[in-house]
Amino acid sequence: MVLRQIMLGLKYVFRKPYTRMYPYKEKAFTTPATRARHILDMDTCIGCRACQLACPADAIKMYRVEGEYPKNRLKIFPGIDYSRCTYCGLCVEACPTGALKMTDYTMEHLITEDKASTLYTPQDLAQPPPGEYRVTLSKETWRPPPSPPPKGKK
Numbered sequence: 342m343v344l345r346q347i348m349l350g351l352k353y354v355f356r357k358p359y360t361r362m363y364p365y366k367e368k369a370f371t372t373p374a375t376r377a378r379h380i381l382d383m384d385t386c387i388g389c390r391a392c393q394l395a396c397p398a399d400a401i402k403m404y405r406v407e408g409e410y411p412k413n414r415l416k417i418f419p420g421i422d423y424s425r426c427t428y429c430g431l432c433v434e435a436c437p438t439g440a441l442k443m444t445d446y447t448m449e450h451l452i453t454e455d456k457a458s459t460l461y462t463p464q465d466l467a468q469p470p471p472g473e474y475r476v477t478l479s480k481e482t483w484r485p486p487p488s489p490p491p492k493g494k495k
């Protein structure tokens with residue numbers, strides 16, 4: 342029994358480490374379901390604040406932005422504090438116009454001790470992430486989570 346455990350341990354001693362050197366040497370591992378950096382379409386945002394009200398982490402603050410936004414008479418748009426965001430996607434679910442989306446862009450630049458760099462204004466969110474990314478959550482793709490099985494069934 343003990344010999345078997347020693348042999349098992351030895352097997353892994355000679356294997357390459359599995360740790361990914363993210364973000365310094367490798368890209369993050371993402372899937373089509375990864376939820377990371379948001380994108381905001383300022384032309385379709387109506388400033389309703391539904392995203393802010395839905396956010397359980399108090400990560401969204403509304404900013405007033407000057408400019409021509411016919412659909413947003415108050416000219417208020419969401420910004421996100423990524424030091425608070427839990428990437429739950431509830432803001433995307435709540436957005437009635439589909440103006441807010443999430444991507445799989447994992448923001449290696451947010452590994453920082455400078456809190457100011459985790460604050461994204463509406464204009465920051467309106468800029469597509471640099472490099473490759475996929476839209477992974479939007480009004481069109483959002484699906485409710487599966488219901489738990491009825492009591493007594495597994």
Ligand code: SF4
Pocket residue numbers: 395396397398399400401421425426427428429430431432433
């Ligand atoms: S993903 Fe969740 S925590 Fe992050 S801003 Fe949206 S609602 Fe808030």
Ligand code: SF4
Pocket residue numbers: 385386387388389390391392393417418419435436437438439440441
């Ligand atoms: S992003 Fe969507 S939910 Fe948030 S203020 Fe704009 S329209 Fe409303």
